[in-house]
Amino acid sequence: GWWLLRRETVRRGTDESALRQEMRRLQDAMHASADGVFLLRALRDVTGHVTDFEITDANPTGARLLRAARGELVGRRLRRDLSDQISATLLEQYADAIALNTPLVEDVRVDRRRFGAGWLLHQAVPTAEGVAVTIRDISTRKREEIRLRRASLTDHLTQLYNRRGFMTLAEQHLRIARRQEKDVVLLYVDMDEFKQLNDSFGHAEGDRALMAVGRLL
Numbered sequence: 001g002w003w004l005l006r007r008e009t010v011r012r013g014t015d016e017s018a019l020r021q022e023m024r025r026l027q028d029a030m031h032a033s034a035d036g037v038f039l040l041r042a043l044r045d046v047t048g049h050v051t052d053f054e055i056t057d058a059n060p061t062g063a064r065l066l067r068a069a070r071g072e073l074v075g076r077r078l079r080r081d082l083s084d085q086i087s088a089t090l091l092e093q094y095a096d097a098i099a100l101n102t103p104l105v106e107d108v109r110v111d112r113r114r115f116g117a118g119w120l121l122h123q124a125v126p127t128a129e130g131v132a133v134t135i136r137d138i139s140t141r142k143r144e145e146i147r148l149r150r151a152s153l154t155d156h157l158t159q160l161y162n163r164r165g166f167m168t169l170a171e172q173h174l175r176i177a178r179r180q181e182k183d184v185v186l187l188y189v190d191m192d193e194f195k196q197l198n199d200s201f202g203h204a205e206g207d208r209a210l211m212a213v214g215r216l217l
Helices: 001-033 061-065 087-098 137-152 163-180 193-199 202-216
Strands: 036-044 050-058 105-109 119-126 128-137
Touching: 001 061, 036 061, 036 087, 050 087, 061 128, 087 105, 087 119, 087 128, 119 137, 137 163, 193 202
Parallel strands: none
Antiparallel strands: 036 050, 036 128, 105 119, 119 128
């Protein structure tokens, strides 16, 4: 009996040692991550409803994106201590992620005065105690997406909407007009004798005229 008890004790000790080593490896990976990582513990009332989240750990990247020191974040609560940075809607999203056991993934535009980025890829994964949150600075990617989208909708020379841009804008306004039961007015402007301008003074002068009209419009 003593031998069996000793063997079980040694086995448990080995399992706990392996578990501690695994936890240390995970923590080292978290703190070395280029993404901001936060571990949040859900705080509940007597009925089990989630009332707040406490930050139990944060890595240096996450602290930097929140413009804070890591030591200032650990132990703080989102609703109670960080309500000026964290919206009530976000807390509801975290609570829903736990209740539905479904990860939250979204691109979020944030205030650069409060965060060290303009756009964040924001993910929250339910855990046994709450949620694990990761945030990544995607400002450069978003700026490029906006630039490419603008380039696909506007004319390079005049910066006015091209045909695709016009159709996109027109469809949007038609939907709004139908929903609000209002009329739509379309104003059509034509540049008189533009061909004669090109033929007489060259296409470069015609381009300058187009740019001037674009600025005027």
